[in-house]
Amino acid sequence: MKKLAVVIFLRERAVLAVPRPYNGLACVYRPDVAPTETVRIVPVISIDSWLLPHDDYWQNYATLRPSSKVPVGAATFIPGDRAIYMPGGWSRPERQRGLKMLHEGLHAYDRLIRKRHMPKPRWRRERNAEYLVVRVLRAIGGQAFTDYLDTLISEVASQYASSGERFCFRLPFSRQDDPPLDHLLWPALSPAFRRDRALEVERCAVAHFYEVRYGAKALAHYGAYVRTNHWEPDDDVGLTSQSVAA
Ligand SMILES: [Zn+2]
Numbered sequence: 736m737k738k739l740a741v742v743i744f745l746r747e748r749a750v751l752a753v754p755r756p757y758n759g760l761a762c763v764y765r766p767d768v769a770p771t772e773t774v775r776i777v778p779v780i781s782i783d784s785w786l787l788p789h790d791d792y793w794q795n796y797a798t799l800r801p802s803s804k805v806p807v808g809a810a811t812f813i814p815g816d817r818a819i820y821m822p823g824g825w826s827r828p829e830r831q832r833g834l835k836m837l838h839e840g841l842h843a844y845d846r847l848i849r850k851r852h853m854p855k856p857r858w859r860r861e862r863n864a865e866y867l868v869v870r871v872l873r874a875i876g877g878q879a880f881t882d883y884l885d886t887l888i889s890e891v892a893s894q895y896a897s898s899g900e901r902f903c904f905r906l907p908f909s910r911q912d913d914p915p916l917d918h919l920l921w922p923a924l925s926p927a928f929r930r931d932r933a934l935e936v937e938r939c940a941v942a943h944f945y946e947v948r949y950g951a952k953a954l955a956h957y958g959a960y961v962r963t964n965h966w967e968p969d970d971d972v973g974l975t976s977q978s979v980a981a
Pocket residue numbers: 838842861864967
């Protein structure tokens with residue numbers, strides 16, 4: 736149901752916006768949504784590198800500089816802007832972009848709809864967003880994907896047993912080109928596609944492993960896994976750097 740809530744939320748509230756210097760946004764508002772109720776979708780494209788000051792935070796999204804400290808390839812929701820920024824030149828498969836929008840869309844939903852009722856602390860919201868994507872991937876892949884994840888259980892169990900509290904599952908290189916992944920997720924047309932795909936497989940495999948081993952307590956275990964491994968920069972990182980610049 737959460738997936739549906741996020742999709743409805745985005746459909747009802749989303750407006751397109753273009754970046755302006757230092758966190759300015761020019762929005763294409765809709766007549767049926769008050770500006771204060773919108774969520775802004777901001778695709779930062781290559782021409783923005785000419786329009787933004789050279790030290791603007793979002794330059795990293797416009798130019799996808801290899802030296803960037805921003806985790807390029809990632810969409811980001813910034814609560815203060817009510818905006819989901821998406822990097823330009825982001826030649827990722829459509830399915831992956833959709834999943835990323837769903838992930839960030841849940842962050843936006845938590846902040847803008849659930850507000851003070853949103854899950855706290857922050858790792859719970861991250862856990863929910865990752866688990867949402869895991870559920871969608873498993874729904875798309877159906878029994879074939881579950882069967883595939885079954886083949887990874889012994890590998891997950893072995894890494895889990897040997898790594899203690901710092902458990903972070905890595906899909907073995909020899910499994911990263913498994914043929915079923917091409918249609919269950921997306922074809923690995925480049926090293927970046929392959930790495931992103933492996934990351935999704937790793938999350939699904941860990942969630943599946945916890946469900947098989949811990950049943951109803953799986954979500955709690957996955958939450959601990961997120962706290963250990965998938966910590967994202969602060970929500971307001973863009974704003975913070977711009978406040979300093981201003
Ligand atoms: Zn997130």
